[in-house]
Amino acid sequence: MSRVLVTRARDEAERTAEKLRRLGHEPIRAPVTEIVATGAEIPRETFQAVLATSARALRHAGDDVGALSDVPFYVVGAKTAEAARSRGLHVEASAADVAALTALLRERFPAPSRFLYLAGCDRKDALEDFLRERGHEARVVEIYRAREVAALPEETLAQLARGEIDVVLHYSARSAALFVALTRGRVEPRRIAELAHLAMSEEVARVLRAAGFANARAAAAPRDEKLLSMIDEPR
Known part of the structure; x- marks a missing residue:
């Protein structure tokens, strides 16, 4: 079981969380935007x-x-x-x-x-x-x-700082950049860099790599099932 951070907006995050539960993972919802x-x-x-x-x-x-x-x-x-x-x-x-x-x-x-x-x-x-x-x-x-959120939940930041999250899902270039900005200065960079960063597309992965997350990987196709299937792949 992996502990997976879902950064998409709340309505979509809940649907993704349900899919993660069915796959045996623990979803942690922390939207970087609100609709x-x-x-x-x-x-x-x-x-x-x-x-x-x-x-x-x-x-x-x-x-x-x-x-x-x-x-x-x-x-x-x-x-x-x-x-x-x-x-x-x-x-x-x-x-x-x-x-x-x-x-x-x-x-x-x-x-x-x-x-x-x-x-x-x-x-x-x-x-x-x-x-x-x-x-x-x-x-x-x-x-x-x-609309961008002002900050990630304090509990989520604490989990990141303690190394209690394994994977982060990124759905757009904008949300990836926001995640980087919202964790900068709040969590030790090493902790963020060592996470598995999974991106919906190569465009999104490039934003993450430019931020120093060299291990960012893009889904084979821009579909939720392709993104989630990468969670259990070897890093």
């Missing part, structure tokens, strides 16, 4: 469809999202679809990932159309690039953002 609503308003305009790639966009939207009840939603993931339906919205289709969503939109909307994209402040460009390249108009409303 908060921006308070952005839904525009009272006409759209052919609404797009969402994260359930957070629906959970953190204000009550005015109800004005979109007659507009078809095209979303990524079952959890996003569930969150949309719980708000009384009509999910026309749910795709497995952004690549599958763009393929679906290419088929369903061959002519330039007008979309509303409910998004987070920190996001990848793939969906917006696709819409732009296809001549679509996309109104992007940033519904939520990941």
Whole structure:
């Protein structure tokens, strides 16, 4: 059994913690960010469809999202679809990932159309690039953002200092950099460097290596199961 520090935001950290328990590991949750609503308003305009790639966009939207009840939603993931339906919205289709969503939109909307994209402040460009390249108009409303926490829990810092944590999971370049900043000056560098740092991608691993964690390793593919499978691999 390994003691695994999960640095992702609280809602996702709990899901990862449950997976770790099933694998026989002890999860320790210490999010470096917290998800908060921006308070952005839904525009009272006409759209052919609404797009969402994260359930957070629906959970953190204000009550005015109800004005979109007659507009078809095209979303990524079952959890996003569930969150949309719980708000009384009509999910026309749910795709497995952004690549599958763009393929679906290419088929369903061959002519330039007008979309509303409910998004987070920190996001990848793939969906917006696709819409732009296809001549679509996309109104992007940033519904939520990941706010940095002021500090890691004192108990977590103490566990790190005592060498009671074996592995740290890093999910984004930003969260990796935040972990480095939040432990700097609070935990002996040697203690942090000797941990197994597992990263969701090579991009994330590079941030960790640049911080002096030469043993940082990247998952073979950016999926949770690939990341978690590395915990039991020899260092």
